Amino acid sequence: MKNVIIYGAGGHGKVIADIIEKEKRYNFLGFIDDFKPKDSYYFGYKVLGDLSTLDDLDIYGGIVGVGDNWTRYQIVSQILKKNSNFKFCTAIHPSAQIGKGVTIGDGTVVMAGAIINPFSKISNHCIVNTKSSVGHDCTINNFTTIAPNATIAGGVNIGEFTTVAISSTIIQGKAIGNHTVIGAGSTVLNDIGSNYVAYGTPAKIVSTRSNNQKYLK
Numbered sequence: 001m002k003n004v005i006i007y008g009a010g011g012h013g014k015v016i017a018d019i020i021e022k023e024k025r026y027n028f029l030g031f032i033d034d035f036k037p038k039d040s041y042y043f044g045y046k047v048l049g050d051l052s053t054l055d056d057l058d059i060y061g062g063i064v065g066v067g068d069n070w071t072r073y074q075i076v077s078q079i080l081k082k083n084s085n086f087k088f089c090t091a092i093h094p095s096a097q098i099g100k101g102v103t104i105g106d107g108t109v110v111m112a113g114a115i116i117n118p119f120s121k122i123s124n125h126c127i128v129n130t131k132s133s134v135g136h137d138c139t140i141n142n143f144t145t146i147a148p149n150a151t152i153a154g155g156v157n158i159g160e161f162t163t164v165a166i167s168s169t170i171i172q173g174k175a176i177g178n179h180t181v182i183g184a185g186s187t188v189l190n191d192i193g194s195n196y197v198a199y200g201t202p203a204k205i206v207s208t209r210s211n212n213q214k215y216l217k
Contacts, residue, residue, distance in 0.1 A: 001027040002060035004089055007051070007075055009033040009042040012127075013065030016109055017043055019091040026089065029059060051078060054086075061087025063107055064125065069143045069161045070212050072125055076107065088125070096128075099136070117154070135172065147184075159194060163215050168203075181215045 004020065006013045009031035020028045030046040038049045048057060064079070066072045079086050088107035092098065097115045104110065105124035113131040120138040122128060127145040134146065135154035142160045146152065149167040156170050159178035164170065170188040180192055183199025192198050197207045209215075 001025070003027050003029045003058060005029050005032050005048065005054075005057065005059055005062035006065040007032045007062060007079070008065035009036050009047055010065070010067075012067040014043045015111065016063055016065045016091050017045060019093045019109065019111065022094050023091065026060070029057065031065075032062070051075075051082070054079065054082060061089045063089055063091055063109065065109075067127070067145070068214050069145055069163060070214065073143050073161070076125055105142070111148075123160075141178075161211065165199075179209065179211050179213075181209065 004026040006016050013031060017028055020026055030048040031042055032051060032054060033047050034050040036047045038047055040047045064072050064075045066075060090104055090108050092110040093112040095112050096110045099116060099118035101119040102116050104122045107125040108122055110128045111130045114128045115133045117134060117136040119136055120134050122140045123142045125143045126140055129146055130148040132146045132148060132150045134152045137155045138152055139157045141158060144158055144160060145163045147164060147166045150164045151169045153170060153172035155173040157175045159176060161179045162176055164182045165184040167184060168182050168186045174188055175191045177194030179195045181197045182188060182203060186199045186203040187201040189202040195208050196205045197209055198205045
């Protein structure tokens, strides 16, 4: 099997490592992390070094295991600056249900119990989290997170760097812009534009947010 790494020896990286173990498509070599000591261990795997050591490893590729969308983008950009040909892999839990005609982009992670229905497109470096559901003919754009138990109905379009938080629902055919956060437990009945925070039932805009503002505090 081909060797792969995960950038980020944290909670999200741990979940991805578990998926890689269960998929048995790749050999997980260990973590890259800029904040943990080289040769220490996390989740039973070695921390191989920081980003500067990436080119020294005999690997096929890897995944950025960082939950925050903007931070994930920054790390992907750093990796590509070092190696424009770096292969970003996918990780899809064996219990996930993937429908006919679904496309899943590079670096995307689909977690346990997630459902992606036919002819939906999940773009690059997204997270489709535990027990979330994406309806038919949806488009989820780059660096977006669908949190656990979120429900996306058919024909929904979600922009880049957006987060649909835990147990939220978006009804059919709606559009959510870029860099927007839909708060936990919300119900989206209308389109919501870019750079907003919206929550409630029905979801209402409560504030604006900048592109680089973290949604994980």
